[in-house]
Amino acid sequence: MALLDVRDLSINIHGIRPLDGISFALDKGEILGIVGESGSGKSLTALSVMGLLPLIGGRIERGSVSFDGRDLTHLPENDFRKLRGKRIAFITQNPMTSLDPVMRVGAQIDQMATLHLGLAPKAAQARSIEIMEKLRIPEAATIYHHYPHQLSGGMKQRIVIAMALAADPDLIIADEPTTALDVTIQAQIVDLLAELVRERGVALILITHDMGVVAQICDRVVVLYAGRIAESNRVDAVFAEPRHPYTSALIRCIPREETAPGSLVGIPGAVPSVAHYPNGCRFHPRCERRGEPCGAIVPALAQPESGGELACHFPGGAA
Amino acid sequence: MTSISMTSTPSRWQSFRRSTAGKVLLTPKGGIAGAYLLILVLVALLAPWITPYPFDAQELSIAAQAPSMAHWLGTDEFGRDVLSRIMYGARTSLSVSITAISVSVFIGMALGAAAGYFGGMFDRGVTSAVDLSWSFPEILIALILVAIIGPGLTSTMLAIGVAYLAQFTRLTRSQILSLKNETYIEATLNLGAGHFHVIFRHLMPNALAPVIICGMLATGDAIILEATLGFFGLGAQPPVPSWGAMMSAGSALIFKAPWVIIFPGLAVAVTVVMINLFGDALIRALDIRAKLREG
Numbered sequence: 001m002a003l004l005d006v007r008d009l010s011i012n013i014h015g016i017r018p019l020d021g022i023s024f025a026l027d028k029g030e031i032l033g034i035v036g037e038s039g040s041g042k043s044l045t046a047l048s049v050m051g052l053l054p055l056i057g058g059r060i061e062r063g064s065v066s067f068d069g070r071d072l073t074h075l076p077e078n079d080f081r082k083l084r085g086k087r088i089a090f091i092t093q094n095p096m097t098s099l100d101p102v103m104r105v106g107a108q109i110d111q112m113a114t115l116h117l118g119l120a121p122k123a124a125q126a127r128s129i130e131i132m133e134k135l136r137i138p139e140a141a142t143i144y145h146h147y148p149h150q151l152s153g154g155m156k157q158r159i160v161i162a163m164a165l166a167a168d169p170d171l172i173i174a175d176e177p178t179t180a181l182d183v184t185i186q187a188q189i190v191d192l193l194a195e196l197v198r199e200r201g202v203a204l205i206l207i208t209h210d211m212g213v214v215a216q217i218c219d220r221v222v223v224l225y226a227g228r229i230a231e232s233n234r235v236d237a238v239f240a241e242p243r244h245p246y247t248s249a250l251i252r253c254i255p256r257e258e259t260a261p262g263s264l265v266g267i268p269g270a271v272p273s274v275a276h277y278p279n280g281c282r283f284h285p286r287c288e289r290r291g292e293p294c295g296a297i298v299p300a301l302a303q304p305e306s307g308g309e310l311a312c313h314f315p316g317g318a319a
Numbered sequence: 320m321t322s323i324s325m326t327s328t329p330s331r332w333q334s335f336r337r338s339t340a341g342k343v344l345l346t347p348k349g350g351i352a353g354a355y356l357l358i359l360v361l362v363a364l365l366a367p368w369i370t371p372y373p374f375d376a377q378e379l380s381i382a383a384q385a386p387s388m389a390h391w392l393g394t395d396e397f398g399r400d401v402l403s404r405i406m407y408g409a410r411t412s413l414s415v416s417i418t419a420i421s422v423s424v425f426i427g428m429a430l431g432a433a434a435g436y437f438g439g440m441f442d443r444g445v446t447s448a449v450d451l452s453w454s455f456p457e458i459l460i461a462l463i464l465v466a467i468i469g470p471g472l473t474s475t476m477l478a479i480g481v482a483y484l485a486q487f488t489r490l491t492r493s494q495i496l497s498l499k500n501e502t503y504i505e506a507t508l509n510l511g512a513g514h515f516h517v518i519f520r521h522l523m524p525n526a527l528a529p530v531i532i533c534g535m536l537a538t539g540d541a542i543i544l545e546a547t548l549g550f551f552g553l554g555a556q557p558p559v560p561s562w563g564a565m566m567s568a569g570s571a572l573i574f575k576a577p578w579v580i581i582f583p584g585l586a587v588a589v590t591v592v593m594i595n596l597f598g599d600a601l602i603r604a605l606d607i608r609a610k611l612r613e614g
Contacts, residue, residue, distance in 0.1 A: 050509065085511025092509070097502035102524045111520065112510060163510060 002027050003203050004049065004171055005066045011048055013058035018274045019044050019227045021063070021301065023309070024220075028170065029201045031194060033218035033235070035208055035250065039271040040224040042207045046173045049205070050090055051080040068170065086116040089164035091174040095157035095181070099148040105159045106132075106144030112166035131162045135192060154185035161193060165200075172197065173205045178213070190217055212254045215239055220308075223247050226271055226282040229301060233308025243306070243315040245289045281313065289314045342604035349600030352593040359590060363409040370403035375558045383576040393578040395568060401579060404560040405586050411561040412590070415472060415554075416541035419479035424534040426480075427487025432518055432526070434488070435495030445492070449485040457482035461544055462553070470553040478548065479541045490533050494526035528605050532598055539594035546587050562587050 002025035009022040019041045026032045034042050047053050049065055051072060065072045067088065072080070084090070092098045100108060109128035113119045119127065125144070132140035135158045148156055157177065164172055174193065178186040190206075194217035197204045206218060214221050214235060222232040223246060231244035242248040249267045269286040272278060278285055284294035291314055293299075299311045335341040343349040362369065371391075378398035386393045392401040434445040452460065461478035468474040498504065499522065507517055542562075548554040549563020557564065562583040569580030 052509065081511055081513065083511070084509060090506070090509040092502060092506050094502055098506040100503045100507070100521050100525070103521070111507075111512070111516070115512060115516065160506070167511075 003068055004205075006045075006049065006063070007066075008063035009045075009048060009060065009065060010062040011044065011053060011058050012061040013053075013056065016274050017061065017227065019048065022222075022224070022227075022229055023063075023301075024222050024229075024232060026171070026203045026205065028203050029198060030220070031197060031204045031206060031218045033206050033208060033214035033221040034224060035211060035214055035221060036224035036230075037209060037267075037271050039226070039273070041227040042209075042224055043175055044227075045224070046090070046175050046205065046207055049173060050084060050088060051075065051077070085112060085169070086167045087169050088171045088173065089167065089169040091160055091164050091172065091177045093176045093179055095160045095177075096153060098160050099156055101148055103147075104145055105148060105151065105156075106146075109159065109162045109166050112163050116167035128162065128166065131165055132158070134196065135162055137162075153181050154189060157181060157185075157189055158192070161189075161196075165196065165202075168200075169202060171203045171205070173207070175207045176209070177206070178208075186213075187216070193217075210254075211250045215254075223250065226277055227274070228282060229309060229311060230283065231308065231310050231312070233306070233310075237307055241306070241316075243304070243310050244312045245287050245314075245316065246283050248316060249288075281311070289316070339601075339604050343597070343600045346600050346603070348596045349604070352597035352600065355589070355593045356597060359409055359593075360413065362406050363413045366406045366410050370400075370406045372400035372403045374404050374407040374560045375399065376403075383572055383579070385576070386578055392582045393576065395565070395576070395579045396572055401565075401582055404565060405562070405583055407560040408562045408565060408583060408586065409590075411472070411555050411559060412542050412545055412587075415476050415545050416479060416538050419476040420483060420534050420538045420541050422476075423480040423483045423537075424487050424530060427484050428491045428523065428526070428530060430484075431488040431491025431493075432495050432523060435492040436499060436514070436518055436522065442492075445488060449489050449492075452485040453489075457540070457544060458547060461548060462551075465548060465553045470548075470556065472555055472559070475545055475548050475554045479544055482544065483537045483541065486537065487530060487533060490530055491526055494529060495522050498522050498525050532602055532605070535598045535601065536595060539591040539598070542587060542591055542594070546583075 004026040006025070007023050009019060010017055011019045022041070022045060024032060034045060036042050044058075047056070047058075048060060049067075049072070053059055054077075060073050067083070075083075099105060106125065106128055109131065110121065110124040113124040113127050114121065129140045129144055132143065137143050137155065137158055143151070143155070148159075151159070161177070177193065178189050181189060190213055193204070196202070206213070208214060218235050220233065221235050221238055223230045223244065225246050230246045231238065231242070238247060239251065242251055252265055253267065267286060272282065272285075278295070280293070280295045280297055281287070281290075281299050284290045287294065293313050297313070299313050301309050301311045304310050304315070329337070336345065344353050376399060378394070380398065381390070381394050382396050382398040384390060384394045384398075390400050390402065392405065395401055395404070430445055434442040460482045464478040464481060465474050468477065504517060504521060507521055545554055545561070546563030546566065549561040550567040552564070552567060555561035555564055565583040566580050569576070569583065572579050
């Protein structure tokens with residue numbers, strides 16, 4: 001049985017449905033990438049799993065989210081709070097503003113262990129420094145006493161990751177953890193995160209818009225477009241043979257060595273806003289393979305023989 | 320303020336210069352005011368041992384004498400040494416205003432934080448009460464309270480505390496309102512922290528600096544308020560010396576023995592100016608002028 005099993009999840013925020021029929025499952029030690037452009041529903045998926053939808057006035061309309069065999073959709077807030085941080089940790093987009101400016105970074109890591117594991121201050125400190133060393137923070141014992149403004153962006157993101165790891169969670173959800181960092185450090189942080197996840201047998205959901213990062217560390221990937229799943233499969237299968245035209249387009253957007261200067265391609269058009277989703281396949285206005293049924297009939301989410309799930313009337317690759 | 324760590328350990332002098340205390344005390348304003356306030360506090364603490372005469376030693380034969388070598392600031396209508404009484408008066412003034420303001424800051428922060436964080440009915444209630452009390456001058460609130468409870472040091476403290484409560488509540492509330500939308504607060508909540516943890520460990524420490532300054536400046540005002548109540552005979556009761564009560568007694572002798580009223584008056588004025596200067600230097604050092612304006 002999977003650690004996290006999301007089935008047919010649809011949510012409702014003020015009468016609109018920004019997520020529609022999302023399913024995926026995740027086991028311990030696995031890394032799942034959720035990709036899509038801005039507005040495709042990646043962060044909302046994370047909020048749903050964290051039970052934070054009520055904060056933005058949303059609710060789960062249909063489907064289930066089960067974690068470790070428990071259905072989370074009807075869990076009272078008080079029980080959910082005990083889960084958050086302790087068993088499901090969240091890494092936010094921006095490390096620059098995710099740390100309390102007047103608290104030493106070490107104390108911020110400590111509080112997770114004292115809060116969730118009931119450790120004494122001394123024990124929490126030793127543990128925090130150990131985690132910081134694991135994250136290859138040089139002179140961890142010194143940095144422990146620093147304030148956030150004394151650290152670089154990459155270092156701050158390591159502290160944020162340390163906070164997420166401090167209570168030994170089973171699942172970490174990282175929402176674009178490297179977007180705010182310099183390109184040079186992005187790869188480093190992602191590698192580090194992946195390494196720790198594998199070593200500790202934690203499950204990781206990595207939310208990103210960067211297919212390159214997905215190729216680098218994920219086991220499986222869910223491609224979201226406008227609140228629906230376009231395609232989900234093992235990463236190697238997706239990269240070997242992307243079947244949904246949106247997936248192929250995203251992969252083409254990764255800059256490569258052989259990419260000639262000035263020839264980097266984008267995907268024409270933009271993700272439609274929630275209020276104006278087109279009929280039929282939501283990607284069809286931007287799709288290069290669109291045909292007769294695309295504008296009228298919603299493609300069903302099918303399980304092709306090549307594995308995974310796919311929602312397209314004209315899938316590419318092996319049929 | 321980039322990475323200043325790891326390479327070399329700064330000398331004690333360097334780290335003092337960089338610290339907030341250093342930034343305050345090494346400016347002319349902060350240095351002079353700091354020195355004055357330190358001496359004043361020492362005088363207040365040590366008054367029983369360092370005053371030239373006991374505060375209540377009457378000597379009618381030398382009543383209302385001008386300043387001399389024996390009595391540097393002269394004597395009052397009962398022949399008591401004015402200098403000794405001012406030194407004791409510092410004890411009353413400082414202890415009353417500091418205690419009252421501290422308690423007021425404490426309660427104001429709690430009220431303001433709860434109102435700003437939880438909002439709703441409680442917030443509306445607190446905000447209305449604060450707005451209401453802001454439409455009365457502090458002295459009026461204090462006079463009403465003393466009239467109800469009766470004169471004395473305890474009611475003076477209570478009156479001062481209540482009179483300034485609104486200010487601290489309002490400032491804390493506005494701080495919390497802007498802080499609670501910061502990402503790190505959201506992040507801490509996302510990692511499973513409870514509301515009390517967030518309020519006490521994250522919001523309060525971030526809101527503290529402007530409230531401390533505000534409390535510091537209010538202490539100056541509180542000294543004036545204490546002296547005013549004392550002047551009207553509503554504060555410290557005789558024979559306990561207080562600057563206000565001394566001025567009140569001196570006002571009867573203002574032409575015959577002006578030193579009896581002038582020196583306690585100077586003590587009040589200089590102390591308040593010094594507290595304001597010190598607060599000013601602290602604002603500069605902490606760089607929070609903008610934050611104070613929000614309140």
